[in-house]
Amino acid sequence: MEHFAALLDKLYFTSGSLAKGDLLKQYLRRTPDPDRGWAVAAIAGTLSFDLFKRHTVKQLIGERMDPLLFELSYDYVGETSETVAHLWPVSPGAGRLERLPSLGEVVAQFRQRDRAAVADYLVQLLDAMNASQRWALLKLGMRGLRIGISARLLKRILAEYGSVDVSEIEALWHGLEPPYTDLLNWLDGRGDKPDIGDRVTFQPVMLSCPLEPEHHHDIDADNWQAEWKYDGIRVQLVGKAGGKALYSRSGDDISHSFPDIVQAVDFSAVLDGELLVVRNGRIGSFNELQQRLNKKKPAKRLLAENPAGLMIYDALSLDGEDITALSLLERRRRLAQWLDAKAPPGILLSPILPFADFAELRRLHRRADQGGGNYIEGLMLKHKHSPYLPGRIKGHWYKWKREPMLVDAVMMYAQRGHGKRSSYYSDYTFGLWQDGQLLPIGKAYSGFTDAELKALDKWVRGHIVARFGPVREVEKELVLEVAFDSAHTSSRHKSGIALRFPRIHRIRWDKPAAEADELATLKKKSNLAG
């Protein structure tokens, strides 16, 4: 455990992926199995425990600590593991451990023990550790180490460690499980390449870059294909002899939430598309889809009211044949044929939008701006000769989002941010007028420059009228021009409205608050009932 904690500490403070890679490779060479594999799992975020979770930790510290002091500390530090690592009060009469157990031993204990015994073990370890070891230990239970090593970088480092191509690691990765002993032994040259056969696995998806004005002249009708950009959830649908599954774009298995999609899979293919609500061939809004998300066991009524469907735009394999190396043109031709023959229920093919020149594309983009039936958020432009490549590789796929909507709102409340922003009032709640009263419609904490943040912070401090815990109510004087992607109805807010991705577009120091927008205007603009 000492070595693992030291590794995390070094990785955290070392900048530069080369230096991080060297540290990790050195650790892999020097550390025995299964410890090193568990460390890889912790870094990859594939290690989790049923009984050691964020909640376990919060409960333990809650029993030992004043809640307000914890809350204030957390607001400052910005992260639970580190807050607890610093705050942990060593139990009275705690016996010192001669030395800390190995990482493998710690993992095994957390897996074997029952709930009460897991908590005891955690206390025993925390009592025996220093602050940075506690941080490393707690990170194991919380997932997401945030040490500056992405999943992609980790795979690259593993590939370098074993002198293999990173695509080999990518292809294997989702078929393997921690502590990755077979993989590491193969990379060490001491074993065969692991065989994942027919296992159902997620393959990293191809991502797009935002279309910038300087790209416009590259886009022509000969080489580029245009499609709508749908306002849903990017997914990968996998059918294999070994099983079937629906994955989110980060590789989380979300099959349980969408039995209506997964049950219908009776084919062998890996399809790439957008998850939407599709009712009798008509596409529903994101708002409707949202009700289907994060439901472990969706109720029958929900399934009937908001049936899920897929808008497919690409395929990674069809009938067992990997087609990622083929051009988009060819993949698309085969996909269309395949879908025609199978006609799986609830699965649509994303139509190709014909255009002759960029001026026509612009017109299509403007149509997306004008609402696009509530499920289109812009255009996708894809190079016809591009292979299917995992990750965000420049020059192949572009997204051209519709222009954000704008509204002039009045700042109502402010709160300090987290972490490096914890000394600034950086989170703002804003509202619109209705019958001479302001109703909050959302909260934003981005979109401004550092200089603007300083000015906003100063303004807030000079205009506080009331305090509610960490929240400061301010004088209703400052108008914020807020940009957002779309507005939806919401029963959570008194205003009955919720914004997607609101951010501060401009600070209207000049505009009197009385001239900010009315709630009714926003509802009308967004085609929402008043």
Added chain:
Amino acid sequence: MPESPEVPPPAAGTVHEWLAVRPEGLLCLPGGFYIDPLRAVSSAVITHGHADHARPGNGDIYATAQTLAIMRCRYGDSCAARQLPLAYGERHRFGDVELWLAPAGHILGSAQVVLEYRGERVVISGDYKRQADPTCQPFQPVPCDVFVTEATFGLPVFHHPPIATEVEKLLQSLQLFPQRCHLVGVYALGKCQRLILALRALGYSKAVYLHGALVKLCELYEREGIALGKWVKVSEVGDIDSLAGEIVLAPPSALADRWSRKLPDMLPCMASGWMQIRARARQRRVELPLVISDHCDWPALLQTLEEVNPAQLWVTHGREQALVHRAQQLGYRAQALSLLGYEEEESG
């Protein structure tokens, strides 16, 4: 005795019978002077030389001789119309108010302001710490009715390790990376000189290299009788590559600046109480954080509260909410004074 006519009447900003918070800062009403004013005033008492507490342009200023020397060094001889030195413990009367200064242990010359009026004693601590520091006199707890404290590190997450532990880390890193130039970000006044003395105490006798912005204050410390050992200005080093494996001190702003690019295989380090929080260190691209602070950590704030044992605690700047809360739990009357303008960060 009637109060002098210049004394403003108690107003909305009055937090106490004879002390008020004004835009200029904390005002002693019967004495007619401010403590560490944020804007120029006719009469002021200055706790210590850091720029957010000691500003130029006041009329009369009362402070320790060292604080006055620091102000002259930073702002020139005309830093105030009249400079009136007070030794620790020396009493001065403003009408019915008696004033004296007690050591605060923060930096050279730092003082707490003790005010006595009509049988009541108020202590304004300024910035202070309880850790040992050979560059200044240790903090003296003065029992009082009202204790005005800072709370820069006023959260229970803050525990400042002994300075020797942190400097030992720096020396170990030098052994581990003998080819890397260790650039340490330090506040020019106080932190810089304290760090040099801590290095000397651990037997580091090589020259320490200084950014130009640190030189004047190091010379002042030496004139005040604090020997720093051998130091050299970086600008006077002929072959910059010879700084491989050496310790260079610079203001924190120089860490990520063009200035530091010329240093051979630079390892960015920083000495600050904030370095205990990982995100803070990484935000500054610091690879070797050294948790060294000239402020109290959480246990020291509570220890001081217990020793001073005031009827009331006022918290001026920093993370005031947590300290007020804890003090109230311990049975003290505590409140936050919203004194804006003092830096929350001990950055340079």
